[in-house]
């Protein structure tokens with residue numbers, strides 16, 4: 001199976017769930033994530049501000065921000081590239097490319113001080129291979145920070161036995 005075929009299958013699976021069901025499924029995943037030792041011990045975490053069809057991270061972001069952790073979010077800057085900005089509260093989010101809420105806080109360039117990355121995917125396999133939405137944003141960013149600990153996050157029904165991957169695909173250390 002190639003990447004576009006797998007994306008198609010996953011999109012079909014997602015369509016079987018209502019937004020309420022996805023909310024319910026998100027709750028237990030976010031609960032596990034917020035108790036995760038890596039999340040507990042991290043001071044600076046790269047997260048993602050979820051779209052309606054992704055594991056909902058909105059409450060987790062607020063919670064970790066309240067705990068005085070530094071929360072970083074990606075912002076799409078050009079076709080294929082993203083930068084990292086500091087989340088400074090809900091008010092600082094603005095709608096960017098692909099209708100994703102993006103941070104307007106300060107640019108963050110000290111990539112080596114990021115303790116943990118929580119990364120969404122269309123699919124993951126047990127070896128940590130990731131399928132994204134097909135633009136390579138995360139691959140281009142993550143290759144610059146090879147030692148960063150990466151946790152892949154998706155709904156269970158998105159996981160597959162074998163995610164097709166290329167040399168440029170960056171592997172997760174763990175899939176939740």
Ligand SMILES: Nc1ncnc2c1ncn2[C@@H]1O[C@H](COP(=O)(O)OP(=O)(O)OP(=O)(O)O)[C@@H](O)[C@H]1O
Nearest residue numbers: 003131132133134135136137138139140143168169
């Ligand atoms: N580091 C890189 N340098 C140059 N091209 C890259 C790099 N990483 C990925 N690409 C290219 O970007 C395109 C999209 O990659 P891929 O299909 O893996 O996206 P994805 O991981 O699913 O997307 P995303 O990370 O945006 O969710 C491919 O043509 C791939 O070769």
Ligand SMILES: [Mg+2]
Nearest residue numbers: 132136139169
């Ligand atoms: Mg990829």
